[in-house]
Amino acid sequence: MDEFTYAKAGVDIDAEEKVVDEILKGIGFEKDRVEVNGIKLVLCTDGVGSKLIVADEMKKWDTVGIDCIAMNVNDALVMGAKPVAFVDYIAFEKLSIEKAREIAKGLKKGADEAGVPIIGGETASLGDIVRGFDLAGTCLGVVEREIPKDIKEGDLIIGIRSSGIHSNGYTLARKVFKENGYSFHDEIDEIGVIGYALLEPTKIYVKQILALWKNFEVKGIAHITGGGLRKIKRICKNALFSIEEPLAPQPIFRIMQKLGKISDREMYQTFNMGMGMAVIVEKEIADDVIDFLNKYEEAKIVGRVKKGTGVEVPKLGLKY
Numbered sequence: 001m002d003e004f005t006y007a008k009a010g011v012d013i014d015a016e017e018k019v020v021d022e023i024l025k026g027i028g029f030e031k032d033r034v035e036v037n038g039i040k041l042v043l044c045t046d047g048v049g050s051k052l053i054v055a056d057e058m059k060k061w062d063t064v065g066i067d068c069i070a071m072n073v074n075d076a077l078v079m080g081a082k083p084v085a086f087v088d089y090i091a092f093e094k095l096s097i098e099k100a101r102e103i104a105k106g107l108k109k110g111a112d113e114a115g116v117p118i119i120g121g122e123t124a125s126l127g128d129i130v131r132g133f134d135l136a137g138t139c140l141g142v143v144e145r146e147i148p149k150d151i152k153e154g155d156l157i158i159g160i161r162s163s164g165i166h167s168n169g170y171t172l173a174r175k176v177f178k179e180n181g182y183s184f185h186d187e188i189d190e191i192g193v194i195g196y197a198l199l200e201p202t203k204i205y206v207k208q209i210l211a212l213w214k215n216f217e218v219k220g221i222a223h224i225t226g227g228g229l230r231k232i233k234r235i236c237k238n239a240l241f242s243i244e245e246p247l248a249p250q251p252i253f254r255i256m257q258k259l260g261k262i263s264d265r266e267m268y269q270t271f272n273m274g275m276g277m278a279v280i281v282e283k284e285i286a287d288d289v290i291d292f293l294n295k296y297e298e299a300k301i302v303g304r305v306k307k308g309t310g311v312e313v314p315k316l317g318l319k320y
Contacts, residue, residue: 041141093127
């Protein structure tokens with residue numbers, strides 16, 4: 001069997017980046033925040049993606065709302081913003097009260113965990129466009145910290161553990177299992193029922209990150225989503241982020257890599273590989289930051305900032 005890649009599965013990250021660049025050029029995008037009466041605001045919008053296909057097959061819709069909240073509020077944190085409000089959008093192929101009720105449970109749970117009210121939303125019946133359903137949302141945030149800033153050689157990179165695959169890479173993840181003859185209802189010893197493992201909700205990092213930047217000087221944050229480690233490059237274009245001691249990936253990543261004969265390069269540019277957030281701090285406070293974060297979630301020093309550009313994983317010979 002040939003190696004599985006995200007592009008072969010149907011998602012070309014490089015092509016997506018080019019499309020985004022063209023859209024930004026077309027709309028004349030200049031900044032990612034707006035100031036209103038002295039208050040700086042950000043808006044983040046994202047969806048759950050093809051993880052929803054797994055939810056439909058497992059007939060389990062009560063966690064995807066958590067994913068929807070998480071993907072948006074975590075993005076707001078990257079810009080130094082505290083999430084303050086959320087709106088959702090659900091499009092159905094065919095309206096279903098049962099699905100709506102279960103989706104709402106997840107949205108409520110995620111919103112409570114993130115500390116944001118859901119102040120509105122929209123539901124649409126789009127049988128000619130949507131297959132199954134689509135779920136997305138938008139988060140409003142108020143900027144509390146001006147980040148990223150002052151990134152320099154010698155700063156340390158602290159990785160915070162993810163809960164699993166989170167909500168990206170599912171076009172590849174689904175095909176790896178399906179093409180190897182597995183149903184989402186099948187069990188694998190290390191992860192249990194495949195579908196339930198794939199539906200593990202995205203970790204919400206709001207409480208720990210808000211507490212962190214009230215107690216420590218945080219220089220930069222990356223939310224490791226689509227594009228994997230490549231997301232860290234967004235913190236600063238003029239630095240090399242060297243991931244020397246990555247967090248150990250959860251078993252589901254190792255299983256997918258083995259089944260799909262997927263290269264390390266492809267895995268680390270598609271999935272979070274066990275690290276949901278990366279935080280940049282001064283070397284002198286790194287140990288204290290780790291002790292603080294470990295009260296919430298496993299965290300450790302995974303690397304350092306060097307001269308150069310991009311992201312690397314020296315142990316695996318990777319450079320992006």
